[in-house]
Amino acid sequence: MRNRSIEILVNSNPFERRLAVLENSRLVEFYVERARDKGITGNIYKGRVVRVLPGMQSAFVDIGLQRTAFLHISDIRETIDDEMEEYEEEKPPQLRIQDLLEEGQDVMVQVAKEPIGTKGARVTSYITLPGRYLVLMPTYNKIGVSRRIENERERRRLREIVSRLRPPGYGFIIRTVCEGMRKEDIRADMNYLLKLWQNILQRRDTSPTPSILYEEPDLTLRMVRDIFSPDVKKVLIDSKEEYERTLAFVKEFMPALADRVELYSGEDDLFDVYGVEVELAGALESKVWLKSGGYIVIDQMEALTAIDVNTGKYVGKRSSEETILKTNLEAVDEIVYQLRLRNIGGIIVIDFIDMALPENREKVYRALKDALRADKARTNLSKVSELGIVQMTRKRIRESLIQSLCESCPYCDGNGRVKAKETVVMEIYRDLLRELPKRRKKTIVYVNPSVAECLGKDWAVVVEDLERRFRKRIVVKPVDIFHQEQYEIV
Secondary structure (H helix, E strand, O other): OOOOOEEEEEEEEOOEEEEEEEEOOEEEEEEEEEOOOOOOOOOEEEEEEEEEEOOOOEEEEEOOOOOOEEEEOHHHHOOOOOOEOOOOOOOOOOOOHHHHOOOOOEEEEEEEEOOEOOEOOEEEOOOOEEOOOEEEEOOOOOEEEEOOOOOHHHHHHHHHHHHHHOOOOOEEEEOHHHOOOOHHHHHHHHHHHHHHHHHHHHHHHHOOOOEEEEOOOOHHHHHHHHHOOOOEEEEEEOOHHHHHHHHHHHHHHOHHHHHHEEEOOOOOOHHHHOOHHHHHHHHOOOEEEOOOOOEEEEEEOOOEEEEEEEOOOOOOOOOHHHHHHHHHHHHHHHHHHHHHHHOOOEEEEEEOOOOOOHHHHHHHHHHHHHHHHHOOOOEEEOOOOOOOEEEEEEOOOOOOHHHHHOOOOOOOOOOOOOOOHHHHHHHHHHHHHHHHHHOOOOEEEEEOHHHHHHHHOOOHHHHHHHHHHHOOOEEEEEOOOOOOOOEEEO
């Protein structure tokens, strides 16, 4: 893997925190948290089961939010972090959700996925409390090691340390940043997590239902805890208050990295200086150009995301098959980058340009598989079909970039289409056919300016036909604030 220069930029004000992760000066991850709608992933709640659905092996839990949370049987029986090592063990008995839960029962759950669109939060009964070096799993009696720690000797050393230190019945995940750490540092992190868990249990016993028992740290501290490592060149913060708060956190939990936390004091906006705003604007566009002249089109829908690869202006030099292969391979890197930047999850269908040779399809598949290794989110990938189609899934935890920064168009309601001016003209025509016989005086039609122009030029014959047929005057008046599909007959 080539050397990476990683920088974290934090733009903070009283109403919003924005965090950008740059690799080799290019934006690869973006997070936003607004004061009025802070994320809830990782929060622990005392909730009440309001409905059990045996047919779906699921339950709905009231945790005090606007929408009830969704709890599936798999989130009650067995769960472990996707990046962690798996263990062979006896399969648990095939219990049904109606054997485990009943309506009105109090349960302690943790949010695994943010509410997205019309869906409520997804919750799990398997609690995980992340620290700096470890993740406590108080309901899962196993020790896991991050797959990103590849040295087998180091893996054994860390597992032995945690095994000796942990109390009976508690499970832990050893995080990537734990690699090379001393026993004393690991012990301190473990003691902090165990104390935090005891506090949560005390609150559970004394709090009403529903109520929150534990709240994840804000965006800045959470990201510093999770991704700030020796690989990160610096954390640059443009708010003095946020800088001092972050520096205090780093000095307490990772003092060796404290000198990499810096206060930005430049006159120009931090994100402008590093080109983040420009890259963000591009990440909201559906078309992304490749260096060769080809391009990809990303179409995000509610159920899935479709990505189409095109040669565009690239015509190649030798054969069409070589041109197609080069475009597809170039598209692979850009697609993986865009998935990560836009945080696209769920079902993803990629339509590569058709390749005649099976070996070329295999090259594209291997390239895509290799590129996805840099992505922390779990993915499942199918082979490239004869039609150049790849189906894949990417774990969805929080809203995508578009969902975070955009809302449905008030004109088209998210459809991406509005009625053509000609269609609106004919709707007005049909309404006037019904209305004019009832009216004695002149009729005024208020319309969008572009529709008014259409009625005054290319479709003026419509008004003339109605005036001649009913011998009544029709006046068309433009209204600037009218939507293209909106009109009013007075």
